[in-house]
Amino acid sequence: MKTIWPIDHTCGHHADRDLSDRPADRRAGFAEWLARQECTACWRASKEGDEQDRAAWLKAKRAEEQAASESWPEQYRMPPLEGAERAVAWGVRCRHQILTAAYTALVTEGETSEAVWEGIEENARTITRAGWWIDQRSSQPDDLTELLQAATGADRPTENPYF
Numbered sequence: 001m002k003t004i005w006p007i008d009h010t011c012g013h014h015a016d017r018d019l020s021d022r023p024a025d026r027r028a029g030f031a032e033w034l035a036r037q038e039c040t041a042c043w044r045a046s047k048e049g050d051e052q053d054r055a056a057w058l059k060a061k062r063a064e065e066q067a068a069s070e071s072w073p074e075q076y077r078m079p080p081l082e083g084a085e086r087a088v089a090w091g092v093r094c095r096h097q098i099l100t101a102a103y104t105a106l107v108t109e110g111e112t113s114e115a116v117w118e119g120i121e122e123n124a125r126t127i128t129r130a131g132w133w134i135d136q137r138s139s140q141p142d143d144l145t146e147l148l149q150a151a152t153g154a155d156r157p158t159e160n161p162y163f
């Protein structure tokens with residue numbers, strides 16, 4: 001009974017495959033299936049390539065997100081936040097997320113005019129305590145105006161120093 005089958009893979013490589021671990025009546029069918037695949041080395045190489053592509057894509061995406069959340073405060077003239085170093089980094093991300101979500105809900109998808117939004121943004125600029133933004137991270141976009149109005153003097157330690 002033949003156990004070594006010569007296989008011409010789709011990648012152009014040739015391999016002699018030992019099919020002795022397959023039942024004798026299944027070897028021909030398996031050999032046909034193998035001939036429709038790339039050889040093991042090519043399959044591994046293309047799989048690794050995919051993984052590298054994906055890792056590179058993830059890395060680029062993360063860098064892009066980081067850059068977006070860093071350039072956003074400058075673009076929208078949002079002042080630096082105050083607090084412990086870790087709180088500041090977190091607060092900056094929360095503020096970015098809260099304000100972009102609110103803009104989408106209120107202006108892009110809602111009835112709020114750009115002029116009204118500018119007032120909300122102006123109010124948001126005065127709140128520079130990082131902890132305030134962290135505390136509001138789960139708030140609803142509709143509540144933002146009220147939350148901004150409820151902020152106290154302690155949340156505005158440097159009352160509009162930039163504008």
Ligand SMILES: [Zn+2]
Nearest residue numbers: 011013039042
């Ligand atoms: Zn190959």
